[in-house]
Amino acid sequence: MQRHVDEEFAELKTQILRMGGLVEGQVQRAIRALVERDADLASQVIERDALVNSLDVEIDERCIRLLALQAPAASDLRFVTTAMKISTELERMSDLAENISERAIELNEEPQLKPYIDIPRMANWTMTMVRECLDAFVRADSKLARKVLSDDDFVDNLTHQLFRELLSFMIENPATISRAIRLTFIGKYIERIADHATNIAELVVYMVEGKIVRHIDPSALLDKSL
Amino acid sequence: MATGSDARLPVKAESKALSFYYGALHALKGISLVIPERHTTALIGPSGCGKTTYLRCLNRMHDLYAGNRYEGEVFLYPDGVNIVAPSVDPIEIRMRVGMVFQKPNPFPKSIYENVAYGLRIRQPVRRTELDEAVERALRDAALWTEVKDRLHEPAWALSGGQQQRLCIARALATGPELLLFDEPTSALDPTATARIEELVTDLKQRVTIVIVTHNMQQAARISDFTAFMYEGKLVEFDRTEIIYTNPSNKLTEAYVTGRFG
Secondary structure, rough: OOHHHHHHHHHHHHHHHHHHHHHHHHHHHHHHHHHHOHHHHHHHHHHHHHHHHHHHHHHHHHHHHHOOOOOOOHHHHHHHHHHHHHHHHHHHHHHHHHHHHHHHHHHHHOOOOOOOOOOHHHHHHHHHHHHHHHHHHHHHHHHHHHHHHHHHHHHHHHHHHHHHHHHHHHHHHHHHHHHHHHHHHHHHHHHHHHHHHHHHHHHHHHHHHOOOOOOOOOOHHOOOOO | OOOOOHHHEEEEEEEEEEEEEEEEEEEEEEEEEEEOOOEEEEEEEOOOOOHHHHHHHHHHHHHHOOOOOEEEEEEEEOOOOOOOOOOHHHHHHHHHHEEOOOOOOOOOOOOHHHHHHHHHOOOOOOOHHHHHHHHHHHHHHHOHHHHHOOOOOOOHOOHHHHHHHHHHHHHHHHHOEEEEOOOOOOOHHHHHHHHHHHHHHOOOOEEEEEEEOHHHHHHHHHOOEEEEEOOOOOEEEEHHHHHHHHOOOOHHHHHHOOOOO
16 A cells, blocks of 8 residues: 555655765765865865755654654664664764865865875775665665675775875874874775765665664674574 | 744634533533644544544534533634534534544445435435536545445445445535544554545545544644643644654643553
8 A cells, every 4th residue: 555654755765865965975075175186175065064964954853753753663663763873874974074175175285295096096985885885775775785894894904004104104204294194084084984884784784684783793794694 | 832834824613712511511621723724633632631522513513412512612714604603503514514433334325325315415416416426525535446336235235444434435525624533443453544544644635634533643643733632621732743742731741652641
């Protein structure tokens, strides 16, 4: 039977996707602002964070309303509670894009320390994870979600590699310290964005399968009995 | 209380300081309540709070029993007739204000006759017009496809849920402006209940609805506005989502959280 409440669920899904699209754009623009040393683009990212925040509030209110008035059960309940949590993860991602932009503006005050190779690589990989975790949500695809969980290691490894490289710059020449530290922060922010993408992926697994897979070792997750 | 843009909603009916007495028993105490047009307003509250008593004032059902007395006014718009004025004919009111009861109560007639009856007693109607009106009412009540090939079979042969939809079709046939539901799904199983709830949500686009229910979740699911009553008084009236997420009155909060009643 087609239910009126199904329209409300569809609208909620649309709002999450809208927020996801905005956040993907924020991250993309923040990285471009860094690589192209574009302070205007960085400022745009900082301003647009308010839009993402207001969507987060709207989605929260929508979910509370659905819980209060419709008392959803089973997969409907998992969908609504997952949507509430996903919007929080997306809002944090946008905050991190804002942080990247702030560091990018600061980095423009000095010459570029080195060609940016690892940071764009990390960023592209992370943005694929963000796209895939949202695809997994839309399509209720827990297999894709589990794949995103295993992709996190690549970003973590690159973060360590970046830090080791920047550390050697700092040891060799103290004049590079302020730039190197800012770049380290940026690497950390990208790594945190990837972490939020894995959080979303874990939530999607819960939504689809009803299993809570948070705080389990990713390699163990390929064993579907967990 | 509902404020802001809600204050500009067209009003279908309004009670002003409505009181009601079952003989010496003072059952309703000065209820002033606005019923917004083409929205669903739910009346909730513990047993004996007066919600069904209030509902039955809206179509003068209390007139059927001696010793009952109305005080105050109940206006039906757009003309502003005072429903409870002694000079106003209750039959005329009941053509404009329909009612669906808790226990499905179709007439001991055919499905067709149940719907046609109200149309026929008013004035002679041509057969083709009657057929059209019956079909329209049955479609509006989401029953047509199930009964179109057996319109002349007896109504008692239908299931409980179907009988209730037939009663809704019967009420809709006379083109009422206001439709009153008195615990319409209490006697039905969950599937039939869900179908009636979907129907009520559809109907409010065409007709203003007031529903009494002791099922709080049902009121939450299908109503736009909720009035909480207690011991014959109106305690709080607001958008349903406010009543169920952040009510103003502590008594309302205690009721909707299940701490009493």
